[in-house]
Amino acid sequence: MISDWMAFMLSGELAVDPSNAGTTGLLDLVTRNWKRSLLQMAGLRSDILSPVKETGTLLGHISQKAAEQCDLQAGTPVIVGGGDVQLGCLGLGVVRPAQTAVLGGTFWQQVVNLPAPVTDPNMNVRINPHVIPGMVQTESISFFTGLTMRWFRDAFCAEEKLIAERLGIDAYSLLEDMASRVPPGAYGVMPIFSDVMRFKRWYHAAPSFINLSIDPEKCNKATLFRALEENAAIVSACNLQQIAAFSGVQADSLVFAGGGSKGKLWSQILADVTGLTVHVPVVKEATALGCAIAAGVGVGVWPSLAETGEKLVRWDREHKPNPENFAVYQQAREKWQAVYQDQRALVDGGLTTSLWKAPGL
Numbered sequence: 001m002i003s004d005w006m007a008f009m010l011s012g013e014l015a016v017d018p019s020n021a022g023t024t025g026l027l028d029l030v031t032r033n034w035k036r037s038l039l040q041m042a043g044l045r046s047d048i049l050s051p052v053k054e055t056g057t058l059l060g061h062i063s064q065k066a067a068e069q070c071d072l073q074a075g076t077p078v079i080v081g082g083g084d085v086q087l088g089c090l091g092l093g094v095v096r097p098a099q100t101a102v103l104g105g106t107f108w109q110q111v112v113n114l115p116a117p118v119t120d121p122n123m124n125v126r127i128n129p130h131v132i133p134g135m136v137q138t139e140s141i142s143f144f145t146g147l148t149m150r151w152f153r154d155a156f157c158a159e160e161k162l163i164a165e166r167l168g169i170d171a172y173s174l175l176e177d178m179a180s181r182v183p184p185g186a187y188g189v190m191p192i193f194s195d196v197m198r199f200k201r202w203y204h205a206a207p208s209f210i211n212l213s214i215d216p217e218k219c220n221k222a223t224l225f226r227a228l229e230e231n232a233a234i235v236s237a238c239n240l241q242q243i244a245a246f247s248g249v250q251a252d253s254l255v256f257a258g259g260g261s262k263g264k265l266w267s268q269i270l271a272d273v274t275g276l277t278v279h280v281p282v283v284k285e286a287t288a289l290g291c292a293i294a295a296g297v298g299v300g301v302w303p304s305l306a307e308t309g310e311k312l313v314r315w316d317r318e319h320k321p322n323p324e325n326f327a328v329y330q331q332a333r334e335k336w337q338a339v340y341q342d343q344r345a346l347v348d349g350g351l352t353t354s355l356w357k358a359p360g361l
Contacts, residue, residue: 021034058298082290088101106145110139114135119246122246258284282316
């Protein structure tokens, strides 16, 4: 994997951490090492794979050659890293069983820590090793959530971008302020972009907005922006429900991080849609903090990953769900799920083009 190669080029030592190795589907979730029976099934030799070492392990030191090529100091420790989502959870202090996070970036990931390894019999969501030794996570994905919001801003909100620049604020903040005046449910507008995760047969409907009206007071940029934020939260809630259905783990709160969590309205909508209290950290780009924690543990600055993750996280704000809004969103969610299946059928019939399809479909 690319992480193995980078570490090797820096230190001359090969290793892969469990959270990255697990994405191959060849790792034993209990032993956190390569599973011989899976390798045999795939027709692969074990000697072509890097040794598995836990995140935060001292792998080696930067060689003189690498130091000269990369303008780094020779002898600097090289520490085993981890997957972006798993290190993000470490940086958020999401290190104990049943803790839940939504990482809102270009893609949105919904992750739940499991007390013991268990797999989804329907193959809708995947199970990955956490960077915390002995722990696994369920991980579901919403496709292009942040990218869709950027597309909407850049394609339709040139005026708002210009106003925001003049005011010295972020364009998303201005759009959120506009969207806050739109009632929950966004007048019934239903964005069709990412589906819930269906790993076994993963494809999406064609991007579209459904149920628009021609009333400019009710159907405008603010309405569509709010509808997109609501839809991202609805897809997240559906994915969390899938996880709970097979794992038995019901979250009582969640941590929201990444670029999406900068939006106060979006954070509140996520709370209202899921019915869960949402905690937003001070450090929202938490993967970088997780990397720093792993490095610190590797050189002996901190004693353990889990303890340090819990110790360093700081909270910016908390959003509690509004019961009235939750009821509105429950109805909106049911309607969206039904409409989305009809939109997928149009893709099946070759009438529209999928937002994304898994290779081979």
